[in-house]
Amino acid sequence: MYIAETEKSVKNIVVDDMILTTDMATSAGSRMLDGYISLFEAEAVTKLTEAGYKVYAKANTGEFNLDLMGETSFYGPVEADGVLTTAAAQAVKSGDAMAAVTLEVNGSSARGAALAGLTFVKPTYGTVSRFGTIPAVCSGETVCVTAADAATAKEVLWTIKGHSDKDGTSLPQEKCVFDEVKEIKKVAVAKSLMVGEGAAKVEEMKAKLSAQGIEVVEIDGEELLLAKSAWNILMSAELCNNVSKYDGVKYGYRTPNYETIDQLYTNSRTEAFGYLTKSVVLFGSETLSEDNYFKVYDKAQRIRRVICEALAKVFGEFDAILAPVSSKLSYTAEEAIANPYIAYEESLYIAPAMISGVPAVVTDGVQLVGPAFSESSLLALAEKL
Amino acid sequence: MDIKTLERLQKLNQLKLTEEETEKLMAFFETAGKDAEILDTVNTENVERMVYVMPMTNIIREDIAKKLFTRDQLQEQAPEAMDGYWQVPRLVD
């Protein structure tokens, strides 16, 4: 499952363990899908292959890509120089891959790129087809690109973008691929997100932006704090539903310990899922229960609109929001594993873009979040920096 | 969050936690429950729920049947299959 050893090539692309390939196993970092070979491949893989890139390896992820940076993987975490990183970021950083294409579910790709000093782009929701990705949080998850620099990230992203009639959330072609670049002149820093060590990186970036003649203004951004709470609820509910299909009947892990169908279900799932997945499933299930649906889940869906409207207001005045990506600038695998709910806390930073589907670009350890369809503008700025 | 609810949730989701895990999860539910409390403070009476971040309508297809894969291909990774069926323990009822 780790990155295969092949000859280095400028056209090598690594895809993560949430993206289906037919010649390599796709396991979602889970014992449940250990060795699972899909009968079909992801639309992104097809597009890359057709454009002459080589999808040469699969990068390990945490189970269903829910965690901080891969620490919950059935295959174990990846560390570089004693700190936790993602396998995708490591493949790019080492130069083995020109870029990594990953399914961003809960922020691990953004964090992996930020902490490795790479460029990462999460495009507008619906501009890259999710056909052939392992569903986890369908209303927000997005196929993303990590590369050493903004130009490469853009090249690869523009290769995989495009309408797909096999994905009911895929936007029309003219909305997927566009070249319009709007110069970024005014950037907001939300005080609400300026907590933790990541804030120091934002301060560095502020200086760089000012040097470029870009105006940086502090705003309160109180509504953005709601994003974390709403996202954690929506993410858990959808994940619960999406992983219910893994039950030991059709494919994947089946427990040897069963006599009845309920034992087959329960023991297969209990033995194959890690603790984080189990927690998310149980919490998500509760948010959807008859008693809680309107109080919790439906409420979170309404808050999603509140956040989108708040973002729209900010983007009416500013071209982008500058924010940290994580609360710390490095983590060890040990500390991530010791706190199984660390991703629920760290979602503070990634939730605004995840819950609203707007694009985000990570560069120099910080993220720039822009309005829908602004990824080319954000990447152009990242390239300039 | 009480033990009974947690037990019902485990049954509903076909999972079984150890005692230690159950205790840890109780604490988590307390924390995660705060997310719900935070949202509760916002008045959303006149806010419509948002299911789709990039809403569209009528993404539909024509009624044309196609065969993508054979049964053998689909059952290649089946834990147990017999005579072209997936196989599970005998169900009562």
Added chain:
Amino acid sequence: MKYETVIGLEVHVELATKSKIFCSCSAEFGGEQNDHVCPACAGMPGMLPIVNKKVVDLGMTAGMMLNCDINRVTTFDKKSYYYPDLPNAYQTTQWFAPICVNGRVDIETSNGPKSIRIKQIHMEEDAGKLVHDDWTDTTLVDFNRTSVPLIEIVSQPDISSAEEAIAYLERLRDLLRFAKVSDCRWEQGSMRCDVNLSVRPVGSDKLGVRSEMKNMNSLSAISRAIKYEIARHTKAVENGETLIQDTRRWDDNEGKSYAMRSKETAGDYRYFPDPNIMPVVIDDEWFDGIKATLPELPEVKRAKYIDELGLSEYDADQLVSSRALCDVFEDAVAVCGSAKEAANWIITDCMQVLNKKKMTADMLDINGTSLGQLIKLVSEDKVSRGNAKRILAAMFENHIADVEAYAKEFGFIVSNDTSAIEAIVKEAIASDPKSVADFKAGKEKALMALFGKCMKQLKGNANPQVLREILIAEINKA
């Protein structure tokens, strides 16, 4: 004390589509186990649902036939539970905004006319099939029916007897078959029914404790089960016993219902909107387009056939038993102009062919216009009745656009060339002097033998009257 029964029915009807509701697998009935399955309907990750337009068309059609309001914005939701016939462990259905609401079905029973209100109709996917294997003592799973499109028609609790339930179901079946929404075949499971029943003292406005019988698949079983449950509930209420709300299985062989193992978790289906399926918005153009395809109701056609076309009640009843027969009939009459002849050809000749093929009336798939041409050729004495039957048989195999050209090509046109007939008649007389002598001696039957020989020689292509006249004339000359 007197008691009354309160019944609500949930009817599942599989829609007449070629493909499944969210994937492109065949929705055809039958096939080898798991032959109509793809990764999506086998619960494998990575494929995304795309709604089949025809499902919405038929859902709307059903709603219009049942006098419903159509929700112009309709959405899909997920319902979660574990069962081996449900490969995704969730069923995609409609919970928050079903396609149709507030309908009505009018029925007629021995107590007179009554309206049964429809609460809603929603679109959803069917589950797979489980087969219990005694040899291995395991359950075998077949996903061919998984994701086949269904509508569920939920009635209000307006039904108060087995007779009303049957009348409602028969009417529902007639209307849906007539509108080509479904073939509604109980024996193939394309029509199924859940019965919710309770009993309460007459005049009480509080409902009694309810029992639900799931997956009933024949009218006789439903009738028997309702009568059994009414007796069971009434007895319990009379004796002051406390009934428990339960789900029951009807054993038609034993004539008894049994409580099913109650699932502690049942009821918490955790419905939520499917973010992968965008809302379906029905604009006026779509709505009106479907409205325009609605058929006349069977009773309207029946009256028209009798009053305007002069058919007998028997013929009209036969035709309106199936929309396919009506369609062929109406097209044929438009060409041949004779309703009586067209009805005969369909009720007698077409049904004969269908029976031989072990097909039902609904499966009649010949072109009515072609049948009309054929009837016209027979009435104009251009094709004999015997040969017309051969042409009809050919119509069941291939579409024949120009029946006269076809008849010419295959030598089925009646000859008016009397010299050719005379030559054959002379030959027949010469080769069979005995029949000639018998006829002359007064044996009428002998003429039939000669007639048959000549007709065979002429491949049936002679006007029988003309042949008969020439035959008698030539015998008299001989």
